[in-house]
Amino acid sequence: MSKRNKIIYWIATAWLSLGMLSTGIVQLIRMKKETELMHLLGYPDYFLTIIGVWKILGVIAVLIPRFPxxxxWAYAGFFFTMSGAVISHLACGDKDLFGPMLLIVLTATSWYFRPAERKPVVASIN
Known part of the structure; x- marks a missing residue:
């Protein structure tokens, strides 16, 4: 892996991890603004706990060595969660898409530039 790609990977992964960790914590502690936003989007309060826990576990999975x-699964979960957030915002008429779109871009960038030892081994059948 080139030095350039390694730098891109770690910058994207650091920002992705910070974004997911911070929003996961905000959701777990049920900050008033976050609870109001979830109600606007049509989700129940317990959804905050589910999403918050999975985001934090996803950050751990992406950062720890091994377990490709x-x-x-963590990258897929981040992508599905954030694309679902974009769709939810659009469905209720909220045009504030910067946060979820940025996290989608960071997810894709981190996933694409990850080092070989962080990728699963694909078995070929010959």
């Missing part, structure tokens, strides 16, 4: 398949 678990990392794939």
């Amino acid at each position: 398949v678990l990392k794939e």
Whole structure:
């Protein structure tokens, strides 16, 4: 892996992790603004706990060494969560898409530039 790609990976991964960790914590402690936003989007309060826990676990999975398949699941979860957030915002008429769109871009960038030892081994059948 080139030095350039390694730098891109770690910058994207650091910002992705900070974004997911901070929003996960905000959701777990049920800050008033976050609770109001979830109600606006049509989700129940317990949804904050579910999403918050999974975001924090996803950050741990992406940052720890080894477990490449678990990392794939974490990246997929981040993508599905954030694309679902974009769709939810659009469905209720909220045009504030910067946060979820940025996290989608960071997810894709981190996933694409991850080092070989963080990718699952694909077995070929010959």
